[in-house]
Amino acid sequence: METFLQHVVNGLILGGTYALLGIGLTLIFGIMNVVNFAHGEFYTLGAYGAFLFLSLLDTNFFVALLGAIALGILLGGACERLLLRPLLGESIETTMLVMIAVWIAMQNAELLAWGGVAQSIDHPFPQAPLILGPISVAPLRLFVFGTAVLLILGAHLLIHRTRLGKAMRATFQDRETAALMGVDIHGIHTLTFAFGSGLAAAAGTLLGPIFVVYPSMGDLAALKAFSVVILGGLGNFAGATLGGLLLGIAEELGAGYVSSGYRDAVGFAIIILVLLLRPSGLFARAERVG
Amino acid sequence: MKRIGPGLLAIVLLTVPLWVGNPYYVHVLIMAGIFAILALSLNLLLGYTGLLSLGHTAFFGIGAYTSALLALRLDWPPWVGFLAAVLVAGLAGYGIGKVSLRLRGAYFVLVTISFAGVIYLVSVNWMELTNGPLGLPDVPPFSLGLPGLFELSIRTKPAAYYLVLAVAGAAYFLCHRLVRSRIGRGFIALRENEALAESVGINGTRYLVLAAVVSAAMAGAAGSLYAHYTRFVSPEVFLFTYTVTMVIMVVAGGKGTLVGPVLGAFLFTALPEALRAVTSWQWQMLLYGVFLILTVFFLPKGVIPTIETWLRERRASP
Amino acid sequence: MSLAVEELAVRFGGVAALVDVSFEVEPERITSLIGPNGAGKTTAFNVITGFLRPARGRVLYEGKALTGLRPFQVAERGIVRTFQKTNLFHRVSVLDNVMIGLHLRGRMGFLSILLGDRRVREEETALRGVAEEILAFVGLAHRRDEVASALPYGEQRLLELAVGLAARPRLLLLDEPVSGMNPAEKTTVMGLIRRIREQGVTILLVEHDMRLVMGISDQVIVLHHGRVIAQGPPGEIQSHPEVIRAYLGGR
Ligand SMILES: Nc1ncnc2c1ncn2[C@@H]1O[C@H](COP(=O)(O)OP(=O)(O)OP(=O)(O)O)[C@@H](O)[C@H]1O
Numbered sequence: 001m002e003t004f005l006q007h008v009v010n011g012l013i014l015g016g017t018y019a020l021l022g023i024g025l026t027l028i029f030g031i032m033n034v035v036n037f038a039h040g041e042f043y044t045l046g047a048y049g050a051f052l053f054l055s056l057l058d059t060n061f062f063v064a065l066l067g068a069i070a071l072g073i074l075l076g077g078a079c080e081r082l083l084l085r086p087l088l089g090e091s092i093e094t095t096m097l098v099m100i101a102v103w104i105a106m107q108n109a110e111l112l113a114w115g116g117v118a119q120s121i122d123h124p125f126p127q128a129p130l131i132l133g134p135i136s137v138a139p140l141r142l143f144v145f146g147t148a149v150l151l152i153l154g155a156h157l158l159i160h161r162t163r164l165g166k167a168m169r170a171t172f173q174d175r176e177t178a179a180l181m182g183v184d185i186h187g188i189h190t191l192t193f194a195f196g197s198g199l200a201a202a203a204g205t206l207l208g209p210i211f212v213v214y215p216s217m218g219d220l221a222a223l224k225a226f227s228v229v230i231l232g233g234l235g236n237f238a239g240a241t242l243g244g245l246l247l248g249i250a251e252e253l254g255a256g257y258v259s260s261g262y263r264d265a266v267g268f269a270i271i272i273l274v275l276l277l278r279p280s281g282l283f284a285r286a287e288r289v290g
Numbered sequence: 291m292k293r294i295g296p297g298l299l300a301i302v303l304l305t306v307p308l309w310v311g312n313p314y315y316v317h318v319l320i321m322a323g324i325f326a327i328l329a330l331s332l333n334l335l336l337g338y339t340g341l342l343s344l345g346h347t348a349f350f351g352i353g354a355y356t357s358a359l360l361a362l363r364l365d366w367p368p369w370v371g372f373l374a375a376v377l378v379a380g381l382a383g384y385g386i387g388k389v390s391l392r393l394r395g396a397y398f399v400l401v402t403i404s405f406a407g408v409i410y411l412v413s414v415n416w417m418e419l420t421n422g423p424l425g426l427p428d429v430p431p432f433s434l435g436l437p438g439l440f441e442l443s444i445r446t447k448p449a450a451y452y453l454v455l456a457v458a459g460a461a462y463f464l465c466h467r468l469v470r471s472r473i474g475r476g477f478i479a480l481r482e483n484e485a486l487a488e489s490v491g492i493n494g495t496r497y498l499v500l501a502a503v504v505s506a507a508m509a510g511a512a513g514s515l516y517a518h519y520t521r522f523v524s525p526e527v528f529l530f531t532y533t534v535t536m537v538i539m540v541v542a543g544g545k546g547t548l549v550g551p552v553l554g555a556f557l558f559t560a561l562p563e564a565l566r567a568v569t570s571w572q573w574q575m576l577l578y579g580v581f582l583i584l585t586v587f588f589l590p591k592g593v594i595p596t597i598e599t600w601l602r603e604r605r606a607s608p
Numbered sequence: 609m610s611l612a613v614e615e616l617a618v619r620f621g622g623v624a625a626l627v628d629v630s631f632e633v634e635p636e637r638i639t640s641l642i643g644p645n646g647a648g649k650t651t652a653f654n655v656i657t658g659f660l661r662p663a664r665g666r667v668l669y670e671g672k673a674l675t676g677l678r679p680f681q682v683a684e685r686g687i688v689r690t691f692q693k694t695n696l697f698h699r700v701s702v703l704d705n706v707m708i709g710l711h712l713r714g715r716m717g718f719l720s721i722l723l724g725d726r727r728v729r730e731e732e733t734a735l736r737g738v739a740e741e742i743l744a745f746v747g748l749a750h751r752r753d754e755v756a757s758a759l760p761y762g763e764q765r766l767l768e769l770a771v772g773l774a775a776r777p778r779l780l781l782l783d784e785p786v787s788g789m790n791p792a793e794k795t796t797v798m799g800l801i802r803r804i805r806e807q808g809v810t811i812l813l814v815e816h817d818m819r820l821v822m823g824i825s826d827q828v829i830v831l832h833h834g835r836v837i838a839q840g841p842p843g844e845i846q847s848h849p850e851v852i853r854a855y856l857g858g859r
């Protein structure tokens with residue numbers, strides 16, 4: 001029972017970051033109808049960004065985190081502006097191919113820049129775990145979870161309480177009508193992609209100090225983000241949040257009780273099972289015939 | 291002109307080992323041939339039915355492992371292993387086709403990626419069967435004939451070249467017949483307009499599954515050739531890089547044409563080899579990414595359709 | 609009786625698109641299905657051709673139930689529909705559009721095709737001949753090699769008709785085949801519809817142009833808010849008080 005609780009707590013902590021990843025992806029998917037295969041690369045970018053600010057520029061840990069997130073936002077915005085805007089109105093396959101290309105290019109650029117060796121990010125938190133009854137948590141992990149929750153709340157407020165969020169939701173509902181009502185679709189797309197990429201970068205900076213940082217770390221992150229989105233439903237914010245937490249717990253339990261070799265199979269299995277069992281439930285926009 | 295072109299090409303292809311002295315170039319051509327089969331097979335789905343399978347390397351890998359394991363564990367002659375590889379990959383294609391036929395667009399893509407991901411993890415973790423990440427070394431070379439009676443072992447590069455050329459040629463002509471038939475028109479109809487296709491009597495489910503089976507079986511054949519040619523199979527055959535390479539070949543060459551994917555296969559096998567002398571693997575992959583973006587932006591239809599359009603316009607306005 | 613629709617009901621969320629709809633279509637006649645926008649005409653077509661499952665009711669064709677069949681199975685039974693919005697294989701040539709429509713007339717299977725059976729080539733030649741006949745019939749022979757999307761609007765609609773005809777219908781359902789056409793084009797299409805009927809094809813037509821409907825139909829069925837409010841020969845329908853009220857009173 002104690003180990004079970006410990007697994008659940010570890011899962012929740014991981015899950016908070018998965019939720020961040022998933023929210024970013026689901027927003028881009030829902031609002032722009034773009035399958036962002038480069039999502040994991042923005043996660044990697046976040047981790048390396050933190051590493052860069054800390055080790056090379058010698059900044060404060062928290063400043064480094066903020067800097068890395070800003071980097072993700074800027075590069076995400078640039079990516080939308082340069083590569084996706086000219087393709088507005090093209091088929092989903094076309095933008096998908098471009099994002100695959102961005103993924104390959106970014107990952108190999110990172111390999112060239114940092115080499116294949118894994119790096120670790122130093123953090124100011126004490127190593128000794130906090131003992132809370134039957135479970136123990138490293139202070140760093142507590143900080144990561146807390147920040148993830150804050151960011152999720154922030155994103156929620158942005159989408160539900162601001163004018164910008166309202167425009168985003170209108171675009172998600174019906175792009176043509178939103179455009180007719182004066183919503184600047186181009187601007188919304190750039191902001192959505194920048195915001196989604198920023199969330200991915202945040203997830204990377206948060207998990208970077210817990211694990212190690214290496215150029216292909218984004219591949220697994222992307223897989224997790226996709227399974228979270230599928231689990232929570234296309235374009236569904238709350239779904240992505242819940243989905244992230246669920247995936248984190250499922251992975252910890254799977255790794256703890258089944259086999260750690262198949263830990264990453266949990267994500268694939270979720271995608272396959274959900275899509276096969278409830279595909280109609282996920283078709284948010286069924287087409288009309290006639 | 292219409293007759294001379296293909297005839298000349300056939301003569302060139304058939305005599306390559308005679309005048310290409312450097313075995314390394316023959317090796318590049320063999321790899322190009324294997325990739326041509328893969329590109330043709332992916333094109334059947336992506337180019338004709340319009341379904342983007344990003345797990346295509348799964349069928350390639352299944353073919354490679356089937357053939358290698360049958361040869362190593364059961365001592366089956368490689369050509370029987372080849373047939374088995376085609377069959378097992380085709381069955382896997384049937385399974386994936388059957389379960390995912392209700393899915394389109396991004397959903398289909400995600401299921402195919404996940405399928406390849408799961409198979410990769412199995413190949414890494416099922417040590418008893420696959421020897422895990424270490425892979426299967428010493429796969430015997432391809433041979434024709436019956437063991438004990440007569441045997442023609444395909445050990446030399448020229449022999450392997452002719453074998454791959456024969457299989458790639460067969461794949462090309464099978465695709466040619468298929469896409470120019472009523473079945474191929476059914477594929478195209480489903481790509482263009484599924485509702486209209488169904489309303490003139492085209493059974494969408496059946497044709498999409500058929501396309502998946504044929505496509506997977508062809509990829510399985512390529513996998514078997516690869517296993518017996520390189521004589522080594524490891525979980526790397528399932529890597530996403532292979533799928534991406536196939537996609538680039540098809541898209542750059544021209545999806546929905548037959549010559550396009552073959553041309554793409556040659557270009558994108560030769561190009562990295564040419565770059566290898568001057569740059570590292572990472573630079574190559576980075577350039578791949580850039581190439582793909584440039585193709586989507588400037589040659590969205592691919593090389594072959596662009597040339598065709600250009601020729602047609604030139605003929606129209608003399 | 610050719611087609612019989614019995615007590616169909618279809619709902620979309622809160623909208624009742626069809627409420628207890630029953631009607632019959634006589635063989636080798638032109639029957640028109642009319643009604644104001646949103647009356648449920650296209651929905652009725654979708655149910656008949658297997659694109660929609662009705663919540664209640666059934667569709668019989670020559671005495672056999674169609675309910676539960678998939679669209680291609682409905683087509684196999686000789687029932688072919690066209691669509692309200694232009695619906696073609698857009699990036700394919702005009703001839704190939706019709707060749708795709710001929711699908712059910714081909715017999716060759718997968719293996720014969722792979723093995724390059726001689727009969728495959730014979731069948732292809734024969735089908736090409738039929739396709740060219742159909743194109744000549746609708747007056748598109750001169751467009752044969754053009755890409756469908758390059759045709760002007762009126763000709764695209766003619767091509768849709770050609771694709772439908774290629775599937776060899778015995779019952780042809782036409783959803784507003786002349787909408788958006790100029791008067792000359794409309795006359796051409798109406799002439800074609802008459803000739804199709806003369807070849808023994810039963811026709812169920814949805815159309816808003818009342819003059820055309822009244823001129824061509826043997827029987828008219830009026831839908832309003834998902835209910836049949838009148839049916840009978842054109843003369844009777846034109847003076848039917850409820851029909852007049854439905855059209856004048858709007859929704
Ligand atoms: N797929 C759908 N989802 C939700 N509502 C639908 C759908 N299809 C039709 N409807 C609604 O059902 C009702 C009937 O629509 P239908 O298209 O059958 O009308 P119609 O008679 O063909 O009209 P029109 O003359 O405008 O083509 C309308 O209120 C329409 O909005």
Ligand SMILES: [Mg+2]
Nearest residue numbers: 649650651692
């Ligand atoms: Mg209608």
